[in-house]
Amino acid sequence: MTGMLEATLRQILGPKGWVASADARPWSRDWLDRYGAPPLGVARPASTEEVSRVVAACHAAGVAIVPQGGNTGLCGAAVAGHEGAVILSLARMASMDAPDLASGTITVQAGAVLASLHTALEGSGLMFPLHLGAEGSAQIGGLIGTNAGGSHAFRFGMMSDLVQGLEVVLSDGTIWNGLRAVQKDNAGYALRKLFCGAEGTLGVVTRAVLRLSPQPSHRQTALLALPDGGALVTFGRRLRSDAGEFLTGLEFFPDLGLSLALRHVPGLVFPLESRSEWYLLVEVASTSARVPLDDILQDVLEWGMAEGLVTDGALAASESQRAAFWRLREEQPEGQRLEGPQLKHDISVPPGRIAEFVAEGANICEGLLPGTRINPFGHLGDGNIHYNLTPPQGQADFGGLGPDFGLSLARLADGMGGSFAAEHGLGRSKVALADTLRDPVERDLMKRIKCAIDDNGILNPGVIIAKD
Amino acid sequence: MTGMLEATLRQILGPKGWVASADARPWSRDWLDRYGAPPLGVARPASTEEVSRVVAACHAAGVAIVPQGGNTGLCGAAVAGHEGAVILSLARMASMDAPDLASGTITVQAGAVLASLHTALEGSGLMFPLHLGAEGSAQIGGLIGTNAGGSHAFRFGMMSDLVQGLEVVLSDGTIWNGLRAVQKDNAGYALRKLFCGAEGTLGVVTRAVLRLSPQPSHRQTALLALPDGGALVTFGRRLRSDAGEFLTGLEFFPDLGLSLALRHVPGLVFPLESRSEWYLLVEVASTSARVPLDDILQDVLEWGMAEGLVTDGALAASESQRAAFWRLREEQPEGQRLEGPQLKHDISVPPGRIAEFVAEGANICEGLLPGTRINPFGHLGDGNIHYNLTPPQGQADFGGLGPDFGLSLARLADGMGGSFAAEHGLGRSKVALADTLRDPVERDLMKRIKCAIDDNGILNPGVIIAKD
Structure with a gap:
């Protein structure tokens, strides 16, 4: 039975598009190496039509499909929960249209890497305002599947706030074309929002229309030392109220995290004179050269120092110093991993x-x-x-x-x-936690939605909803 | 049968909470007087528990429920499609908690009027950034049901972007408590997003946690004349790129609309010296007093005039002049209605x-x-x-x-x-249009969701999905 399916998939995908089980190791385990049963193989389609045919074939054979993007997820949603599933990698579908500069959108395929999207937009006057540590590997489809947030989400929204249109292959291979390019579309249920964060359990996202923002013309970055958690909260609140529309980054980490990063990650530099309990990375940016970002930041800093909320701080004097400040925050996971x-x-x-x-x-x-x-x-x-x-x-x-x-x-x-x-997300790792902690009414609603849209249960079984 | 239901509802709701059919006229027709069959009566519950009991009783009796907020909708979703339904008015559930100033949220009941929410937040340093013409009557529950947008949506998002948590009574009377107060919650499907824009067909929203924004400390408003539609688009794009984070309003109307408003609506004043094909209302605001809004606006205006995109313009010299500018835009519907x-x-x-x-x-x-x-x-x-x-x-x-x-x-x-x-939204008026124009795959997905969550079909039948 699965031999027949494999032959069908090979035929649909051609030699470049199918990786047999024996060679599937690079796709079969998650980033933390905690999850992943051996798959039947890895399907690497080159088009939405191929995705559709692959999904239809798996649907007919009753074989589970696990959509996979950059495989940088931390909850095990992009690898198989049981042996014999088909991993569906979107990596070969990475094309990006030219941005629509007049409307502020871009249409991209699911396999486009986030950092490549950032690069593609350089010089266009527009940016895609989603940033996270894994951006060099994470793909748009996976970011949609997990409704990624990251460091700019408090200002620009999470992935579901930034998706205007979607193309999705449903569990029987049907293609839903929801590739509209407008923020305001209230023609019925918010399907585009529902597929965001569904972790591949309701459909396979193949393409998206993303909302872009104007690229700021200048920015400023500060690294601050704060004495305690209360200071962090109070100072953060003041920053939001005094510099609300400029804030693009507001990242914190504790002294332990700094120590681990400095100990294990080569090339890090701590720019302040004194250590403290907490550090805060503040970034402000503006589209208008008339905005005195340094003065605005300085005002809040002086207030914070006078109140005893900020004990030390440095402004980035160059782009490379800015990058060095950010690395202290971004290497937190790596420093701890190496410990x-x-x-x-x-x-x-x-x-x-x-x-x-x-x-x-x-x-x-x-x-x-x-x-x-x-x-x-x-x-x-x-x-x-x-x-x-x-x-x-x-x-x-x-x-x-x-x-x-x-x-x-x-x-x-x-x-x-x-x-x-x-x-x-929940992935595989937090399903039991959700079943324990969340209102059974809520969990039941999710099961109803899953059953209604993936009635055969072949899309990423065991993710979000426990497998029966 | 319905006599028994009415008796039950009277018992649940008490004398203040039930309006019999004969007296239901103020609730039974929509704002444009195009829709609304005579209801069995109007339920006016005072608590979520009463909503739950009312819905459970209707569910048991197989009687349709039509949730109603301020009844300002334009698509007929808040009145009955057939005789004998129960209109469920949330108007008596209008309480608002004190805002959580440290976290920037507020919890309100569904019947709270949008303008009352704006008033309640005055002086708090925070605002709820949703504005639309009907804000003096529109209620939070209805705004959630229709996923309202309005004039600030391009900058701050639509209702679904601003809802962090929800309490919803489901079709059998079960209460779903999803009243979390965080932007980032990816524990499964985005139920809070799905109920936004569902127009009362999936559940009755009874309470919400809303996300607030810092209140700007100053703002500036301009009314401009532009020669053609191309100028509107080109100038709008320049405004977004040069003053991206300050823009809070960017509203346009044509000379015909101005004429109709000036002819029919008393007290309107047109402040420019010359008439043109188009007018644009621009509003910019900042939380920081250090931002020279006038200069920023002036730069773009001068560019627009030099390019021939802007032919005339005025900056609001006072708060009352600002209000007068906005009225020219906001009275567009009224001017045309009176024609x-x-x-x-x-x-x-x-x-x-x-x-x-x-x-x-x-x-x-x-x-x-x-x-x-x-x-x-x-x-x-x-x-x-x-x-x-x-x-x-x-x-x-x-x-x-x-x-x-x-x-x-x-x-x-x-x-x-x-x-x-x-x-x-679709309401009752655009369901046929959706069935004609939208991908049948999309309409089928919506039907599946409707059947899965309101399996008896008693919640606002005929809205979004055609009644069989």
């Missing part, structure tokens, strides 16, 4: 409660495993904390307490009106 | 194609009914054109050509990658 085993938690809380979460989270961690080293870093503007843990000094691991950490911290976020799955 | 019969079309096209749509639309209208007077006004930033028609001079009506206008203009928008239902 050894870790537990990652992708939490969001209302921004005003970040300090409270950090304090209560520390109590929970200390109660579960005294000495656990906590590195909460992330996005101050939207309350998204990558609350990542390293075992206590001298301990090799968490002694099997991973699920306890996960559940306790998720409960804490939940109780604050936040989320335990902020921007990485 | 006599009209056909309204809620079109969106990619902003760069507005001039093209206006030119080709004029050809279509002239072909269908020579002399038809066209008043295309709306939102330059997102390409949303309220393409409203008045019969030729001396003619009382459109001679039955309404559907032909609707279909031809919708096709034109569709072919440009736009929408024939931009911000008013």
